[in-house]
Amino acid sequence: MSKSKRTKIIDILNGDQLGSTVVVKGWVRTKRDSKNVVFIALNDGSVMRNLQIVVDNGSISEEVLASITTGASLSVTGEVIASEGKGQAVELSAQAIQVLGEADPEKYPLQPKRHSLEFLREIAHLRPRTNTFGAIYRIRHAMIFAVHQFFTNKGFLNIHTPIITASDAEGAGETFMVTNFDMEKPPKGADGQIDFNQDFFGKKTNLTVSGQLEGELAALALSDIYTFGPCFRAENSNTSRHLAEFWMIEPEMAFYDLKDTMDLAEEFVRYLVKYALQHCEEDLAFLNKRAEDEDKNKKQEDRRPMSLLESLQFVAEHDFERITYTEAIQILRNSKPNKKKRFQFLIEDWGADLQSEHERYLVEKHFKKPVIIYDYPANIKAFYMRVNEDGKTVAAMDVLFPGIGEIIGGSQREERYDQLTHKMENMGIHAADLQWYLDTRRFGTAPHSGFGLGFERFMQFITGMHNIRDVIPFPRARGSAEF
Amino acid sequence: MSKSKRTKIIDILNGDQLGSTVVVKGWVRTKRDSKNVVFIALNDGSVMRNLQIVVDNGSISEEVLASITTGASLSVTGEVIASEGKGQAVELSAQAIQVLGEADPEKYPLQPKRHSLEFLREIAHLRPRTNTFGAIYRIRHAMIFAVHQFFTNKGFLNIHTPIITASDAEGAGETFMVTNFDMEKPPKGADGQIDFNQDFFGKKTNLTVSGQLEGELAALALSDIYTFGPCFRAENSNTSRHLAEFWMIEPEMAFYDLKDTMDLAEEFVRYLVKYALQHCEEDLAFLNKRAEDEDKNKKQEDRRPMSLLESLQFVAEHDFERITYTEAIQILRNSKPNKKKRFQFLIEDWGADLQSEHERYLVEKHFKKPVIIYDYPANIKAFYMRVNEDGKTVAAMDVLFPGIGEIIGGSQREERYDQLTHKMENMGIHAADLQWYLDTRRFGTAPHSGFGLGFERFMQFITGMHNIRDVIPFPRARGSAEF
Numbered sequence: 006m007s008k009s010k011r012t013k014i015i016d017i018l019n020g021d022q023l024g025s026t027v028v029v030k031g032w033v034r035t036k037r038d039s040k041n042v043v044f045i046a047l048n049d050g051s052v053m054r055n056l057q058i059v060v061d062n063g064s065i066s067e068e069v070l071a072s073i074t075t076g077a078s079l080s081v082t083g084e085v086i087a088s089e090g091k092g093q094a095v096e097l098s099a100q101a102i103q104v105l106g107e108a109d110p111e112k113y114p115l116q117p118k119r120h121s122l123e124f125l126r127e128i129a130h131l132r133p134r135t136n137t138f139g140a141i142y143r144i145r146h147a148m149i150f151a152v153h154q155f156f157t158n159k160g161f162l163n164i165h166t167p168i169i170t171a172s173d174a175e176g177a178g179e180t181f182m183v184t185n186f187d188m189e190k191p192p193k194g195a196d197g198q199i200d201f202n203q204d205f206f207g208k209k210t211n212l213t214v215s216g217q218l219e220g221e222l223a224a225l226a227l228s229d230i231y232t233f234g235p236c237f238r239a240e241n242s243n244t245s246r247h248l249a250e251f252w253m254i255e256p257e258m259a260f261y262d263l264k265d266t267m268d269l270a271e272e273f274v275r276y277l278v279k280y281a282l283q284h285c286e287e288d289l290a291f292l293n294k295r296a297e298d299e300d301k302n303k304k305q306e307d308r309r310p311m312s313l314l315e316s317l318q319f320v321a322e323h324d325f326e327r328i329t330y331t332e333a334i335q336i337l338r339n340s341k342p343n344k345k346k347r348f349q350f351l352i353e354d355w356g357a358d359l360q361s362e363h364e365r366y367l368v369e370k371h372f373k374k375p376v377i378i379y380d381y382p383a384n385i386k387a388f389y390m391r392v393n394e395d396g397k398t399v400a401a402m403d404v405l406f407p408g409i410g411e412i413i414g415g416s417q418r419e420e421r422y423d424q425l426t427h428k429m430e431n432m433g434i435h436a437a438d439l440q441w442y443l444d445t446r447r448f449g450t451a452p453h454s455g456f457g458l459g460f461e462r463f464m465q466f467i468t469g470m471h472n473i474r475d476v477i478p479f480p481r482a483r484g485s486a487e488f
Numbered sequence: 489m490s491k492s493k494r495t496k497i498i499d500i501l502n503g504d505q506l507g508s509t510v511v512v513k514g515w516v517r518t519k520r521d522s523k524n525v526v527f528i529a530l531n532d533g534s535v536m537r538n539l540q541i542v543v544d545n546g547s548i549s550e551e552v553l554a555s556i557t558t559g560a561s562l563s564v565t566g567e568v569i570a571s572e573g574k575g576q577a578v579e580l581s582a583q584a585i586q587v588l589g590e591a592d593p594e595k596y597p598l599q600p601k602r603h604s605l606e607f608l609r610e611i612a613h614l615r616p617r618t619n620t621f622g623a624i625y626r627i628r629h630a631m632i633f634a635v636h637q638f639f640t641n642k643g644f645l646n647i648h649t650p651i652i653t654a655s656d657a658e659g660a661g662e663t664f665m666v667t668n669f670d671m672e673k674p675p676k677g678a679d680g681q682i683d684f685n686q687d688f689f690g691k692k693t694n695l696t697v698s699g700q701l702e703g704e705l706a707a708l709a710l711s712d713i714y715t716f717g718p719c720f721r722a723e724n725s726n727t728s729r730h731l732a733e734f735w736m737i738e739p740e741m742a743f744y745d746l747k748d749t750m751d752l753a754e755e756f757v758r759y760l761v762k763y764a765l766q767h768c769e770e771d772l773a774f775l776n777k778r779a780e781d782e783d784k785n786k787k788q789e790d791r792r793p794m795s796l797l798e799s800l801q802f803v804a805e806h807d808f809e810r811i812t813y814t815e816a817i818q819i820l821r822n823s824k825p826n827k828k829k830r831f832q833f834l835i836e837d838w839g840a841d842l843q844s845e846h847e848r849y850l851v852e853k854h855f856k857k858p859v860i861i862y863d864y865p866a867n868i869k870a871f872y873m874r875v876n877e878d879g880k881t882v883a884a885m886d887v888l889f890p891g892i893g894e895i896i897g898g899s900q901r902e903e904r905y906d907q908l909t910h911k912m913e914n915m916g917i918h919a920a921d922l923q924w925y926l927d928t929r930r931f932g933t934a935p936h937s938g939f940g941l942g943f944e945r946f947m948q949f950i951t952g953m954h955n956i957r958d959v960i961p962f963p964r965a966r967g968s969a970e971f
Contacts, residue, residue: 011743013643013711030743032709032932049742050710051643078708078932080743106903106933113931130702130924131931133709142710146645153636160496160534162629167962168651168718169664169695169733171969181652181666181688183695185722188665188674188682199671205664205722205732206969212652212666219613219962219971225561226515226616227533227625228496235651235717239668239688249688250652259532260494260513260563420589441613441971448596448614449515449561450589479650479702486654486689488702488924 011080015052022085023095029056030105032134033077035117045073045099047081050139053287057088057096065102075117076108076134122475129479130488137295140288141468141476144281148460148467151280152233152254155273161229161256166216168235171208172438179239180211181249212237217255217455218389218442221418224257224453225445231256233460243483245472248461250481257455263391263400263417266454267377270404270413271325274458278320281467289314289467296469309408310369313469316407323374325404328367330381331355336371337363356382364403364410376405388432390416392424402456409466415456422446494563498535505568506578512539513588515617516560518600526553528582530562533622536770540571540579548585558600559591559617605958612962613971620778623771624951624959627764631943631950634763635716635737638756644712644739649699651718654691655921662722663694664732695720700738700938701872701925704901707740707936708928714739716943726966728955731944733964740938746874746883746900749937750860753887753896754808757941761803764950772797779952792891793852796952799890806857811850813864813881814838819854820846839865847886847893859888871915873899875907885939892949898939905929 012027031049041062046055058081060070073079080103088096110116114128115135125132132138153163169183185205186192194200201209216232223230232255240247256273258266281289293313300308311319328336337343337352337359350360359378367376379402383392390399404413419425425446426436436443464476474480479488495510514532524545529538541564543553556562566580573579593599597611598618608615615621636646652666668688669675677683684692699715706713715738723730739752764772776796783791794802811819820826820835820842833843842861850859862885866875873882887896902908908929909919919926947959957963962971 015643030934031711050645051712076932078934105935106929106931108931115931130705130927131709133706134932139710142645142647142706145648146640149646150636150640153633157629157633160498162533162625163632164625164961165628165718165735167733167964167969167971169720169964169969170971172971179668181668182671183664183666184671185662185664186671188667188669188671191671205966206964207967208969210969222613222971223616223625223961226614227622228514229534235648237652250650252648444613446589448589448591448598449559449617451513451561452588478647478706481650481652481689483688484690486650486652486691486693488650488653488655488705 013051014047014049014054014056017056017085017095017097018052018054018093023087025085026082026100027085027097028080028082029097030080031056031078033073033075033079033108035075036073043070045079047079048134048139050133053136053140053143053291054093057090057093058083058099058102059086059096060099060102065099069102069104072104072107073102074108074110074113076113076115078105079103080105122472126474126480133478136291138475140291141464141470142478143288144285144468145464145476147281147284148277148464149233151277155276156231156256159229161231162223162227164216164220164223164230164232165234166213166219166232168213169206169210170213171206171210172218179241180214181237181239183210183212214238215253215255215457217257217457218439220255220257220455221453222441222445224259224455225449225451228259229256241483245474246462248473248477248480248482251477252460254458254460255455257453259451259453261417261454262452263379263402263454266415266417266456267327267379267402270402270415270456271377274404274413274463275321277463278317278467282317282321289317292468309469310365311407316466316469319407320375325375325377326372327377327379330378330398333359333363333367333378336367340366340371342366356385358385361410364405365407368405368407375407378403378405386416388428388434389418389425391419392428400454406466409462412462412466413456413458415454417452417454420446420450420452422450496534497530497532497537497539500539500568500578500580501535501537501576506570508568509565509583510568510580511563511565512580513563514539514561516556516558516562516591518558519556528556528562530564531617531622533616536619536623536774537576540573540576541566541582541585542569542579543582543585548582552585552587555587555590556585557591557593557596559596559598560587561589562586563588605955609957609963616961619774621958623774624947624953625961626771627768627951628947628959630764630767631760631947632716634760638759639714639739642712644714645706645710647699647703647706647713647715648717649696649702649715651696652689652693653696654689654693655701662724663697664720664722666693666695697721698736698738698940700740700940701922703738703740703938704936705924705928707742707938708932708934711742712739724966728957729945731956731960731963731965734960735943737941737943738938740936742934742936744900744937745935746862746885746937749898749900749939750810750862750885753885753898753939754860757887757896757946758804760946761800761950765800765804772800775951775953792952793848794890799949799952802890803858808858808860808887809855810860810862813861816842816846816850816861819850823849823854825849839868841868844893847888848890851888851890858890861886861888869899871911871917872901872908874902875911883937889949892945895945895949896939896941898937900935900937903929903933903935905933
């Protein structure tokens with residue numbers, strides 16, 4: 006039972022173990038009876054491919070063979086031999102099989118057939134046992150590691166910013182409250198209102214919507230930092246694009262201006278995409294095929310603009326086009342879909358907020374490259390973004406990808422105390438709540454910048470999955486907090 | 489202002505840039521006037537050491553020099569020259585200085601003197617600008633990266649388990665509730681009770697205390713996984729050892745038995761400690777000195793048993809001693825501090841829970857090695873731990889370190905459906921709430937194991953910091969959720 010005696014399937018399929026006797030352990034995907042032989046496809050999650058186990062007639066008892074059904078876990082001792090079948094170079098000739106755990110075929114939900122993604126979402130505790138989700142979680146890990154590798158190589162420090170916070174300064178939407186009260190009878194003050202001074206933290210607290218503000222504090226001491234942690238929004242929209250709990254990567258860099266930040270963002274996402282192409286070839290090939298099959302059942306206009314692998318190459322190989330918001334508006338205003346009123350939201354005046362349809366038009370039709378738009382109107386962007394000399398735009402930028410639109414949003418931060426407090430006042434943000442943030446502008450302030458990458462949005466791009474609930478192991482959304 | 493023109497201080501101090509003209513940016517630690525020259529110590533967080541900036545008389549205007557005070561941020565252009573002072577090989581001869589942000593010496597809280605850790609906790613937004621916290625956060629990053637590197641090298645997948653959960657199955661103590669209700673007027677049902685069906689997730693939800701159970705789901709499909717995420721406990725004890733929000737690393741491995749797990753845990757922590765010794769030499773030397781100075785003001789019995797660096801070497805160099813709980817009890821019962829009644833909790837009978845004083849005695853006095861205790865009494869351990877053949881112990885293990893006691897806790901998990909449900913029933917845990925967990929025992933169950941390392945507890949060990957609030961950037965504890 007000791008793992009030291011076990012060989013992982015990836016090491017058998019990719020290794021040079023021909024003729025060795027090994028022990029493999031994993032879960033049965035399929036069993037197929039042939040004339041004088043039984044074939045078992047075994048998977049242990051280490052790689053997309055199954056290991057074919059060949060059982061010669063009579064070598065394993067009928068009773069054991071009968072209990073080997075889809076989903077059962079096995080320990081198999083056998084010899085690695087050259088395979089005559091196609092699709093694999095080697096297979097395992099079984100000498101002994103121990104069934105570690107059976108899976109009643111009448112009850113086990115994952116039978117060897119195509120299950121809908123909706124059904125698999127309901128059994129998210131079992132879906133890592135499928136090809137699709139095995140591939141997604143292996144790629145997700147590769148991307149997590151690539152994020153840390155990229156920033157570590159550049160001397161950035163990963164900073165764990167707080168999850169529970171008393172500030173909702175960004176005003177980024179509905180937050181979740183965190184409380185230790187008995188909700189049936191919270192303590193009340195003299196005014197009859199709930200007395201939050203008696204709550205665990207001595208005040209009202211909520212789940213963070215972003216680690217950026219705390220990230221800035223660290224950057225203004227340590228130069229280059231990044232966060233990689235969970236963020237929360239009580240989004241009421243129950244769409245395929247939103248989660249209530251999602252992971253964000255937010256680098257913050259002292260002494261970076263907006264151009265430096267665009268350079269870093271471009272280098273970063275290209276690094277991740279290339280890393281996936283290099284390290285996840287087999288899983289990506291599977292998902293590419295999956296996406297193609299999915300598109301076959303769709304109307305032409307709903308199909309993806311290019312295949313999954315083409316999308317990744319598109320980002321890996323093209324320099325990103327950089328245009329100002331003002332230039333983007335000009336292009337969009339004069340575009341065919343705008344003139345023919347095919348955009349759902351027509352672009353008329355400077356100041357309009359760009360929608361996904363506009364972003365995708367610029368990337369997929371107009372430039373045929375990833376696009377970075379910068380210098381946005383101040384009044385559609387957050388309070389902490391640095392005002393440009395024109396007084397009406399801010400040094401903000403969005404990176405736009407094919408099929409998905411905005412994937413990164415960033416900005417140079419307003420480092421000037423007077424401009425920042427002035428803007429907070431205009432936007433109704435109380436300076437008293439953010440004294441700690443303002444302190445960094447009072448003491449040794451410096452130009453600095455940062456951006457945010459929603460990790461699940463990015464994972465959708467890398468895997469080609471349409472529903473964001475399929476790229477995180479245990480999705481949280483309205484009405485849904487199972488497992 | 490572009491970063492492309494900036495050189496980080498670590499690259500100047502460690503590099504070969506003698507004679508080059510460079511631009512450095514950072515924050516002033518000290519300024520010292522000498523006869524014909526001004527010395528400025530500049531730090532940019534990239535390394536512990538400051539870069540000495542030498543300003544010759546008359547080369548920089550008096551007005552600029554006057555605004556250069558502790559905490560101000562500067563951009564300095566100068567030539568890298570050999571240093572005549574001790575403590576550094578090179579220094580920067582300033583040609584031009586731009587003050588990016590001043591720091592009013594009357595108001596800036598971080599003056600060049602020793603500040604208490606208590607005071608620095610109150611200004612946690614500025615403390616990364618100190619030597620101590622710069623060192624801690626650089627080491628913290630190195631350890632985060634080492635965790636990912638270790639597991640990636642072994643083919644483990646990082647799984648993001650959910651933060652918001654509807655299960656409190658572990659019963660690991662007080663949890664925080666998460667709600668989207670207006671707490672002043674939550675909707676009530678016909679029975680007058682709050683109707684949680686109307687809350688965001690359609691049920692009562694709380695913050696996770698551990699990702700283990702969800703980690704097991706993934707391991708029983710993908711073989712080897714680890715979590716690395718925030719966990720939460722509404723600990724009422726306001727001690728130097730507890731946080732309300734902390735980060736946990738929890739690997740789960742299919743087909744591992746307890747011995748495999750002890751092997752992995754030992755290899756893992758030794759890897760981390762060696763990584764720190766190799767990659768964080770300068771920061772550790774500083775913290776080692778800091779700890780020595782701290783101990784000088786303490787009574788002999790309150791001092792650490794060995795220096796910080798000795799503690800790290802102790803773990804790096806010794807094989808861990810492995811003993812059963814039963815053996816540990818025998819040793820402790822016959823130990824001098826037990827006989828002389830010097831333990832606060834005397835050890836009499838088998839079944840007693842071990843305290844930190846006992847764990848430290850075994851490590852520091854008896855074995856003089858890190859110790860792993862295994863096979864604990866079932867009734868002092870959690871429901872999911874695998875019952876041994878004796879029926880009264882479980883296949884659980886704790887790793888004990890000098891100065892700190894338990895640093896890792898783990899176990900083989902109960903993979904047998906009947907034993908698991910029987911135990912849950914005895915412990916009052918409703919099977920209906922954990923159907924998804926039990927499903928993994930119904931379908932293709934397999935022996936599997938895992939352990940948990942509290943990251944901040946480990947960071948205390950690595951940095952020698954006594955208070956756990958000093959090893960996480962923004963600590964959360966009762967009455968404390970600032971920033």
